[in-house]
Amino acid sequence: MGGSVPFAFQDNAEVxxxxxDLHPAFDSNQALTEANRCLNCFDAxxxxxxxxxxxxxxxxxxxxxxxxxxxxxxxxxxxxxxxxCSRVCPVDVLCEGACVMLRYxxxxxxxxxxxxxxxDHFWQRGARLPxxxxxxRSQKIVCIGAGPASLACAAELAQEGFSVTVIxxxxxxxxxxxxxxxxYKLRPPDSLREVAMIAELGVEFRFGVSxxxxxxxAALEQEYDAIFIGIGLGATQKLRIPGAEHNxxxxxxxxxxxxxxxxxxxxxxxxxxxxxxGNTAIDAANAARRLGAAHVTIVxxxxxxxxxxxxxEYEHAKQExxxxxxxxxxxxxxxxxxSGRIVSLECSRMGSNFQLPCDxxxxxxxxxxxxxxxxxxxxxxxxxxxxTNGGREVVDAVADGKRAGVAIAKxxxxxxx
Amino acid sequence: MPxxxxxxxxxxxxxxxxxxxxxxxxxxxxxxxxxxxxxxGAVWKTIGEPITNVSSRYSSIDWNGQRMLGLNNIELIxxxxxxxxxxxxxxxxxxxxxxxxxxxxxxxxxxxxxxxxVQRSEDTGADGLELNFGCPHGMxxxxxxxxxxxxxxxxxxxxSWVKEKxxxxxxxxxxxxxxxxxxxxxxxxxxxxxxxxxxxxxxSITGIDLDTLEPRPNVDGLSSHGGYCGPAVKPIAxxxxxxxxxxxxxxxxxxxxxxxxxxxxxxxxILLGCGTVQVCTAVMHYGYRVIEDLIxxxxxxxxxxxxxxxxxxxxxxxxxxxxxxxxxLNFKIVARIHAEKCIGxxxxxxxxxxxxxxxxxxxxxxxxxxxxxxxxxxxxxVTPIPKLDRGVxxxxxxxxxxxxxxxxxxxxxxxxxxxxVDGCITMERIENHLPRKTWxxxxxxxxxx
Numbered sequence: 001m002g003g004s005v006p007f008a009f010q011d012n013a014e015v016x017x018x019x020x021d022l023h024p025a026f027d028s029n030q031a032l033t034e035a036n037r038c039l040n041c042f043d044a045x046x047x048x049x050x051x052x053x054x055x056x057x058x059x060x061x062x063x064x065x066x067x068x069x070x071x072x073x074x075x076x077x078x079x080x081x082x083x084x085c086s087r088v089c090p091v092d093v094l095c096e097g098a099c100v101m102l103r104y105x106x107x108x109x110x111x112x113x114x115x116x117x118x119x120d121h122f123w124q125r126g127a128r129l130p131x132x133x134x135x136x137r138s139q140k141i142v143c144i145g146a147g148p149a150s151l152a153c154a155a156e157l158a159q160e161g162f163s164v165t166v167i168x169x170x171x172x173x174x175x176x177x178x179x180x181x182x183x184y185k186l187r188p189p190d191s192l193r194e195v196a197m198i199a200e201l202g203v204e205f206r207f208g209v210s211x212x213x214x215x216x217x218a219a220l221e222q223e224y225d226a227i228f229i230g231i232g233l234g235a236t237q238k239l240r241i242p243g244a245e246h247n248x249x250x251x252x253x254x255x256x257x258x259x260x261x262x263x264x265x266x267x268x269x270x271x272x273x274x275x276x277x278g279n280t281a282i283d284a285a286n287a288a289r290r291l292g293a294a295h296v297t298i299v300x301x302x303x304x305x306x307x308x309x310x311x312x313e314y315e316h317a318k319q320e321x322x323x324x325x326x327x328x329x330x331x332x333x334x335x336x337x338x339s340g341r342i343v344s345l346e347c348s349r350m351g352s353n354f355q356l357p358c359d360x361x362x363x364x365x366x367x368x369x370x371x372x373x374x375x376x377x378x379x380x381x382x383x384x385x386x387x388t389n390g391g392r393e394v395v396d397a398v399a400d401g402k403r404a405g406v407a408i409a410k411x412x413x414x415x416x417x
Numbered sequence: 418m419p420x421x422x423x424x425x426x427x428x429x430x431x432x433x434x435x436x437x438x439x440x441x442x443x444x445x446x447x448x449x450x451x452x453x454x455x456x457x458g459a460v461w462k463t464i465g466e467p468i469t470n471v472s473s474r475y476s477s478i479d480w481n482g483q484r485m486l487g488l489n490n491i492e493l494i495x496x497x498x499x500x501x502x503x504x505x506x507x508x509x510x511x512x513x514x515x516x517x518x519x520x521x522x523x524x525x526x527x528x529x530x531x532x533x534x535v536q537r538s539e540d541t542g543a544d545g546l547e548l549n550f551g552c553p554h555g556m557x558x559x560x561x562x563x564x565x566x567x568x569x570x571x572x573x574x575x576x577s578w579v580k581e582k583x584x585x586x587x588x589x590x591x592x593x594x595x596x597x598x599x600x601x602x603x604x605x606x607x608x609x610x611x612x613x614x615x616x617x618x619x620x621s622i623t624g625i626d627l628d629t630l631e632p633r634p635n636v637d638g639l640s641s642h643g644g645y646c647g648p649a650v651k652p653i654a655x656x657x658x659x660x661x662x663x664x665x666x667x668x669x670x671x672x673x674x675x676x677x678x679x680x681x682x683x684x685x686x687i688l689l690g691c692g693t694v695q696v697c698t699a700v701m702h703y704g705y706r707v708i709e710d711l712i713x714x715x716x717x718x719x720x721x722x723x724x725x726x727x728x729x730x731x732x733x734x735x736x737x738x739x740x741x742x743x744x745x746l747n748f749k750i751v752a753r754i755h756a757e758k759c760i761g762x763x764x765x766x767x768x769x770x771x772x773x774x775x776x777x778x779x780x781x782x783x784x785x786x787x788x789x790x791x792x793x794x795x796x797x798x799v800t801p802i803p804k805l806d807r808g809v810x811x812x813x814x815x816x817x818x819x820x821x822x823x824x825x826x827x828x829x830x831x832x833x834x835x836x837x838v839d840g841c842i843t844m845e846r847i848e849n850h851l852p853r854k855t856w857x858x859x860x861x862x863x864x865x866x
Contacts, residue, residue: 032482033482035482036481036482039762039764039837040764041761041762041763041764042762042763042764042766042767042786042789043763043779043786043789043790043793043817045761045817047793048793048796048798049798050798051797051798051799051800053793053794053798064481064482090800093800093801094800100760100761100762101760103760103761104760104837104838278804308802308803308804389799389805390802390805391802391805392799392800392802392805393800393802395800396799396800399797399798399799
């Protein structure tokens with residue numbers, strides 16, 4: 001890749017071994033064949049379905065002509081995180097779900113994997129992100145949080161020549177791309193090298209800085225001409241049942257995922273119970289299996305058809321050997337009094353209770369919104385990503401961030417008009 | 418079961434599928450394996466004074482991920498001694514008396530040389546002779562091959578020398594690298610040729626390596642124009658075959674050559690008048706085994722159509738190719754889009770707007786393509802999340818079936834050609850109650866009744 005990653009991260013070979021790519025890279029002949037299958041629709045539904053409106057037929061046709069650099073730049077023009085999106089997007093409900101091939105009883109074009117093919121080439125060639133303007137702009141913008149929304153906003157503004165600073169309370173940038181995406185979709189080194197390209201645009205990163213209250217915000221308002229809030233959502237909600245005070249072998253899903261991905265902590269129980277059936281719950285359950293848990297059970301209070309996880313994620317979890325308990329309402333956590341360690345989760349199904357043996361309990365029942373946004377008032381503030389859209393996908397955050405970046409740039413133009 | 422055996426210019430063969438004179442007919446061992454596989458005849462790799470070949474020799478055009486849409490070669494005639502070739506022909510003929518073995522010949526342009534090789538070839542028991550006046554590379558620079566086939570006088574002279582001597586049918590193989598192929602065919606016919614083989618390969622440069630800037634096929638950094646063949650050349654060959662069949666002074670039994678890889682291709686050549694067909698590229702790509710479907714497919718089609726023999730359908734389509742002047746100007750068709758088959762790719766829309774007559778529309782405003790795209794790009798799309806989107810209408814894209822303005826449609830076929838779904842766009846006749854009228858009628862002022 002171009003330049004070294006300016007972020008200290010120690011790759012872990014054991015994690016890489018346990019989480020090989022779910023969708024391996026195409027080789028060039030596979031990519032060519034798949035690219036040639038694309039019909040090159042006019043006003044293509046795949047591009048319309050993409051929150052960042054990547055011109056999908058255009059980048060695919062460029063793969064078919066072996067113009068891979070042009071293909072990557074087509075992707076990046078719409079979506080600065082095109083590399084990570086190619087791996088983490090739920091393409092079944094986005095571009096590939098809109099592919100006209102589905103109306104023709106044919107496999108949709110493997111848009112995600114083709115996008116990855118082009119972006120891998122971009123990295124292998126050591127290419128840099130292009131600037132959109134050679135003008136040097138006087139305004140300074142700060143983005144709070146270094147997740148996809150802020151990165152997209154920062155990149156857009158840096159490409160236009162503005163001075164941009166990204167503030168992040170954690171040690172590494174990338175947000176959920178680095179800390180929260182299942183390892184077999186996107187590994188931290190790949191997330192970080194994508195951020196490194198944005199840093200090469202001149203974006204300044206400050207880590208370990210937390211913005212908490214009005215005084216922090218006031219200081220930022222003093223220094224910056226615009227402030228983008230891309231802080232995502234807060235911690236996983238706590239279970240509110242008897243025994244919830246035990247915390248020895250309880251870990252919230254996002255923390256569990258971040259721990260194996262970025263802290264080389266591969267600790268896992270043997271009887272793991274995950275509460276909740278969203279996409280994060282699935283990621284945590286699959287990870288527990290791959291880290292060596294013999295039994296992993298997802299407990300969900302409603303039915304299979306109500307589960308919020310995408311259908312393809314559910315299918316994947318079944319293949320990983322995850323068990324499911326439907327219509328199971330957790331009612332109590334039982335711990336060993338001596339050690340304080342949880343030994344079972346008591347659940348209720350239609351009035352009758354049962355015990356699930358449990359030596360690691362992973363709540364995954366949704367994140368709590370953060371309150372910072374409520375304290376942001378005035379024309380300098382913009383926001384996007386999970387903290388405003390309620391928690392969608394990386395690509396939605398990128399779309400939000402880019403739109404905010406365009407709007408911020410435009411606001412300065414208007415001021416001088 | 419329809420009978421595919423045939424007699425072509427006096428040469429009997431179990432089916433009309435011959436191997437063209439080319440690498441697949443280099444030696445007796447190959448030809449015998451080909452006959453075992455089911456081929457009806459073989460035109461031997463051209464015999465003459467042995468030459469020295471280069472390496473490499475071939476290059477090809479790939480298209481949309483498919484290999485060898487077109488193949489180019491700079492190989493010359495046989496590099497084996499004349500005696501070896503003739504001995505092997507005799508052996509094959511002895512073992513396979515019912516199969517057609519044709520000796521392809523190319524020697525220096527003297528009566529003695531030609532009459533000598535004719536005598537020696539016929540002594541092998543070969544069923545006929547094919548005069549290679551078509552090879553476009555290498556040999557032509559030595560005054561042979563297409564250097565003969567591009568000059569009617571030379572063609573007539575050498576053919577007549579051969580005919581003075583020959584007792585078996587003589588086929589003249591024609592080069593397409595000429596303005597009017599009929600000029601050469603007429604010369605061959607005047608000299609008494611018994612049949613024609615058309616077409617030989619087309620002069621070509623297949624491409625240039627964009628890393629090294631060297632053309633293909635690469636011989637130590639250089640290349641040379643070669644002979645182009647394979648599926649890409651079929652339409653050119655069909656037209657030339659038709660020109661020959663449509664011209665009284667050229668018309669002779671014709672062995673069709675050029676991009677024949679399937680039974681469908683073969684049927685088309687025969688429908689335009691060919692008596693046999695010759696195949697090379699398909700065999701070089703997949704081997705002799707392609708003969709199975711060539712025969713099987715042709716027989717099945719003949720059965721469905723009620724044709725009992727090759728002669729039953731030979732040349733049936735030839736009268737249906739005519740001069741533009743004779744086409745009915747009052748014939749009117751329009752495109753119909755069958756909504757239930759439409760998958761919404763909108764390729765017909767953009768093809769009609771940018772490549773035809775702007776008569777397919779996506780809305781009632783007749784919006785231009787840029788306006789349509791701008792609307793899509795301005796739309797806010799989000800990932801559908803059931804938990805967050807309760808009560809929000811489904812994000813499933815609506816059916817996008819374009820609409821044809823039949824009053825404006827000129828019936829050009831383009832939309833139906835680009836549509837990826839079989840039968841989704843059909844071209845349908847509009848009854849306008851106008852009499853048949855051709856350009857010729859307009860010029861002469863004599864409309865048909």
